[in-house]
Amino acid sequence: LVHKSFGERVTLATNPAAVKLFKLMESKKTNLAVAVDLVNKSEILALAEAIGSEICCLKTHVDIVQDFDQDFITQLQSIAAKHNFIIFEDRKFADIGNTVKYQYENGVYNISKWADAVTVHGVAGPAIIDGFRDGLKQKGAGLLILAQMSSKGSLCVGEYTNQMIEMGKQNADAVLGFICQEKLEAMGDNFVLMTPGIQFNSKGDNMGQQYNTPDYVIKEKGTDVIIVGRGIYQSNDPKSEAIKYRQQSWSAYESRL
Numbered sequence: 001l002v003h004k005s006f007g008e009r010v011t012l013a014t015n016p017a018a019v020k021l022f023k024l025m026e027s028k029k030t031n032l033a034v035a036v037d038l039v040n041k042s043e044i045l046a047l048a049e050a051i052g053s054e055i056c057c058l059k060t061h062v063d064i065v066q067d068f069d070q071d072f073i074t075q076l077q078s079i080a081a082k083h084n085f086i087i088f089e090d091r092k093f094a095d096i097g098n099t100v101k102y103q104y105e106n107g108v109y110n111i112s113k114w115a116d117a118v119t120v121h122g123v124a125g126p127a128i129i130d131g132f133r134d135g136l137k138q139k140g141a142g143l144l145i146l147a148q149m150s151s152k153g154s155l156c157v158g159e160y161t162n163q164m165i166e167m168g169k170q171n172a173d174a175v176l177g178f179i180c181q182e183k184l185e186a187m188g189d190n191f192v193l194m195t196p197g198i199q200f201n202s203k204g205d206n207m208g209q210q211y212n213t214p215d216y217v218i219k220e221k222g223t224d225v226i227i228v229g230r231g232i233y234q235s236n237d238p239k240s241e242a243i244k245y246r247q248q249s250w251s252a253y254e255s256r257l
């Protein structure tokens with residue numbers, strides 16, 4: 001595989017959030033995303049402030065936050081603006097278009113108002129994307145399609161993966177990129193490829209998660225962004241751990257150019 005730089009790929013991307021993210025990664029020199037799977041507002045905001053300077057994206061699971069309120073979003077957005085990272089809500093939407101439109105734009109979380117990107121399973125077929133179009137346009141946001149998963153026995157493989165790539169290519173205006181474990185030729189250079197299941201000191205957990213190193217997925221497998229959760233937020237010193245992940249994933253990226 002021949003790899004273009006993030007800077008070169010800015011001009012290939014059509015989704016506005018993909019353009020923004022490629023530019024941000026190029027200028028800030030980081031391809032580290034952190035999954036902040038903490039359940040208290042204050043803990044999440046403190047971590048975001050501590051590691052904000054190291055990351056390109058902060059990934060949320062907003063439905064696990066016990067004391068969620070509008071102030072949480074306001075504060076998170078101001079930290080994101082200060083440290084220059086994007087926020088993506090890992091909601092893994094999977095219903096019919098009409099229902100995901102409600103889930104995206106309404107309810108307690110009002111995700112479309114604040115998330116720069118959201119994750120989507122394409123299992124319902126390509127029309128799910130139509131449920132997002134209005135909301136995405138208003139915010140300049142993008143979809144991340146689950147093309148593969150990190151967990152043991154994942155069914156997102158083979159022909160399903162190929163169909164997810166096709167769905168992305170047919171809707172490149174709405175799609176920021178793919179959640180995947182490897183770059184496949186068909187993915188091209190206009191999408192951002194993000195890979196979860198990353199940790200230095202563990203091979204997996206007791207609930208099916210499987211881990212690789214930043215080096216392996218960026219250099220050997222050709223993806224763009226590592227998503228690190230417990231490897232950072234459960235460490236004794238999240239800031240210095242984030243710096244280690246950032247350094248390895250950025251030098252792996254540079255070495256393949």
Ligand code: UP6
Pocket residue numbers: 035037061090148149150151179196197198199209227228229230231
């Ligand atoms: N995630 C995966 N694997 C996937 C897709 N998403 O682990 O294929 C998400 C999880 C979690 C994060 O929902 O938020 O990435 C990984 O966290 P961890 O590093 O603590 O395992």
